[in-house]
Every structure is written in structure tokens, then in C-alpha cells.
Amino acid sequence: MSKGFDYLVRRLRLRHLELLVVLAETGTMRGAAARLHLSQPAISKMLVEAEEALGAPLFERSRQGVHTTPIGTAAVHRARVVLGELSHAHDEAEAMRSGASAVLRVGTFSVTAAVPAAVVTLRQRLPQASVRLHEGRVSELIQRLLDGELDCVFGAVTTELLTSDLLRNLQSEVLVEDRLCVLGSASNPTARRRRLGWVDLQAADWVAPPRQTLVRQAFMTAFLNEGVDPPEPVIEAMSSVTVGAVLRLDPALLGAVRFEHARDEVARGGVVLVPVAPAIALPPLGLFTRRGSVDQTLAVQEFAKALRELRGGSSARAGRSK
Structure with a gap:
């Protein structure tokens, strides 16, 4: 270990690392003081000690608060890692x-x-x-x-x-x-059909996750690729438990899910994979x-x-x- 590192170990305490993380999260000396139950002068003193130990300014001060310097950003990241490893220990x-x-x-x-x-x-x-x-x-x-x-x-x-x-x-x-899959109740007539295309399912009542998800985006892409508007789900749900429950309770519904979800639901029983082409890949x-x-x-x-x-x-x- 270098002489500089030995100096750092002697000067820098875990409380200093906690301060760096809290300051980055709160953006103000007052907020950090409240979070750590210390006075603002004590916070300022600790920050000076940390900057002296690392030999560089870590935060820039302004009337709007504090924000990290490039060196400060790196120091905050490493402080989080150290505290995370300590929590794991x-x-x-x-x-x-x-x-x-x-x-x-x-x-x-x-x-x-x-x-x-x-x-x-x-x-x-x-x-x-x-x-x-x-x-x-x-x-x-x-x-x-x-x-x-x-x-x-x-x-x-x-x-x-x-x-x-x-x-x-x-x-x-x-x-x-992974890929996009369609699930339906075992008693859904659509599930017994073969050679289905996405166009054939446009008028169905769908259960699908929110728009910002990969599955929903793949679902929309499947219909857009066929030149038709994607259907708007009658039920939008993120929870796998909810999706599985409504598909079992209402045989008229179809669900757009990832393969990981599909194989889990099929194993539970009551729902089946609905064959539809072409396949739509997911990351x-x-x-x-x-x-x-x-x-x-x-x-x-x-x-x-x-x-x-x-x-x-x-x-x-x-x-x-x-």
C-alpha cells in the first residue's frame, strides 16, 4: 500500500463516507445535517476533513446547495460500494x-x-x-x-x-x-385454433403490462409489423399474480407475457400457450x-x-x- 493510502486510512472514517453519500442525495448541508442528526457546522467540518484526506474538492457550494465535482462523484460511488459491502458483512x-x-x-x-x-x-x-x-x-x-x-x-x-x-x-x-407469448384460458376457443396471426387477435380483449415495459412494447410491435393498430388492453397489470388470476377467472381474455411468465403460468394449470406467428423476440x-x-x-x-x-x-x- 502507498503512503497516501495509509494516510487516507488513518484520516477517513466510515462516518465521512456516510456523509458523502447523504450530501449527494440531499444536495444541501441542511438536509445532510438533518439526516445525520448533526449540526451544520459539524457537517462542514467533516466535509473539510474528507476533502483533506482525499486531497481534492469533492463538492461545489452555491446558494442552491451543493453538487459533486468529478472527483466527488467518483468518491461518492466508492463510498456507496464500501457501505454496501459493510452492510453485506x-x-x-x-x-x-x-x-x-x-x-x-x-x-x-x-x-x-x-x-x-x-x-x-x-x-x-x-x-x-x-x-x-x-x-x-x-x-x-x-x-x-x-x-x-x-x-x-x-x-x-x-x-x-x-x-x-x-x-x-x-x-x-x-x-x-426470451420472447413474447400469448396466454389464454384452457377453455378459450382461440387457444384451440392453429396458424393464428397477430391480425387474428386484434379484436380480442387483452391483459398486458404498462406501456413502458419491454413486453408491452413488443406486443405493440407485433401488430404494427402487420400494418394494424395495436389493441388497447382492457386490463393493464404488472403483477404476474394478477395476470394469471384474471386469465383463469375470465376465459374470454388473452394475456401478453414474456416466456418466463408463460411457462410458470402453464405449469400452474388452467391456462395454455396460444400459438401465434410470427414470433416476436424479447431481449x-x-x-x-x-x-x-x-x-x-x-x-x-x-x-x-x-x-x-x-x-x-x-x-x-x-x-x-x-
Whole structure:
């Protein structure tokens, strides 16, 4: 370690790192003081100490508040990672005191059959592992991964993500091909038809997720590609539980879902895949981890291995269901 780093370790405390994160989030000295239950003079003193330790201005002050300098932005990011790793260490210690062998923090979107199956496989191989699933939008989960709050994220490998500046800080592995699927009640007459095109389904009553989702955008594209206006769903729902429930309760409805959701609902019974062509691809699903972080834990390695093993099986089932 360099002399500069030794100096930094002696001068910089965890409270300083917390201050940097809170200042960036609140944007004002007053807001940071309130959040940390300190006086504004104490906040100012701590910020000066942090800037002296790092040898550079971290925030620019103005009447409107404070905002990070380029060096400050980098320092805030690293502070979040350190605090995230410390939180993970605390969680692991608590879990191990209760008998767990490891803690795995996974970020995922809410509609996935692969993650539950991989978690079960992981638990078979590491029976004492504790798994904590955090559901949400992939973009938000990726940021939490980069901040050290998550160990990995399972989500769509979108063009937006591939072209963003975040990618250089991520390791990604494509694991599951995905596509738009149509679900209907087993008693829906449409489900028994063959050689359906999207035009044939334009007049149907649809259940679909909101417009900002990848599934809804693919759904609209399917009809636009055929030269017709996309139908407006009679029910708009994000929850996989809600979509499955209404399809089973109302046989007249059709649902636009991703394959991950479709195979889960079909396995539950009461609904079937409605064959429709042409197929509409969705961005593939992959596992994201932080690039350049500490070596992956055994729990992360086993979780990734379980997902890879599922890939072959799901691909085969996808081929049979087309």
C-alpha cells in the first residue's frame, strides 16, 4: 500500500463516507445535517476533513446547495460500494449467527421462473445458504448492484443497457432467450385454433403490462409489423399474480407475457400457450455482476451455475412450445 493510502486510512472514517453519500442525495448541508442528526457546522467540518484526506474538492457550494465535482462523484460511488459491502458483512454475520453458511442478495424482475428454480437448486447444494430476493426494475437493480447492495442481478440484456456507460463496470452472461407469448384460458376457443396471426387477435380483449415495459412494447410491435393498430388492453397489470388470476377467472381474455411468465403460468394449470406467428423476440435474460469486484462468493458461483443448467432445459421446452 502507498503512503497516501495509509494516510487516507488513518484520516477517513466510515462516518465521512456516510456523509458523502447523504450530501449527494440531499444536495444541501441542511438536509445532510438533518439526516445525520448533526449540526451544520459539524457537517462542514467533516466535509473539510474528507476533502483533506482525499486531497481534492469533492463538492461545489452555491446558494442552491451543493453538487459533486468529478472527483466527488467518483468518491461518492466508492463510498456507496464500501457501505454496501459493510452492510453485506453485517447481514452475513447476523445470518451465520442464526446458522446460515452464506447470504446471497439477488436482484430480479418479479416475473421469472428461472430464479426460483435456481434458488431451489442452490439451496440443495448449499443447504444453509440464505437467499434474499430484491424485485424491481432492472435499471434500478443494476445501480444497487454497482453500489454494493446486491451480489448479482438477473434481468434483460437490453440495448439501452448495452450502450450505457454502466456496462464497463459490469460483467454479464446471457443465459435465457426470451420472447413474447400469448396466454389464454384452457377453455378459450382461440387457444384451440392453429396458424393464428397477430391480425387474428386484434379484436380480442387483452391483459398486458404498462406501456413502458419491454413486453408491452413488443406486443405493440407485433401488430404494427402487420400494418394494424395495436389493441388497447382492457386490463393493464404488472403483477404476474394478477395476470394469471384474471386469465383463469375470465376465459374470454388473452394475456401478453414474456416466456418466463408463460411457462410458470402453464405449469400452474388452467391456462395454455396460444400459438401465434410470427414470433416476436424479447431481449435475452442474463446474470450481471460487478466487474473488478472481489472474487465471487461460492453462493454467487453456485447460483450462476444453476441458471446455466436451467438454460438447456428451458431452451428445449421453448422449442417444443413454439
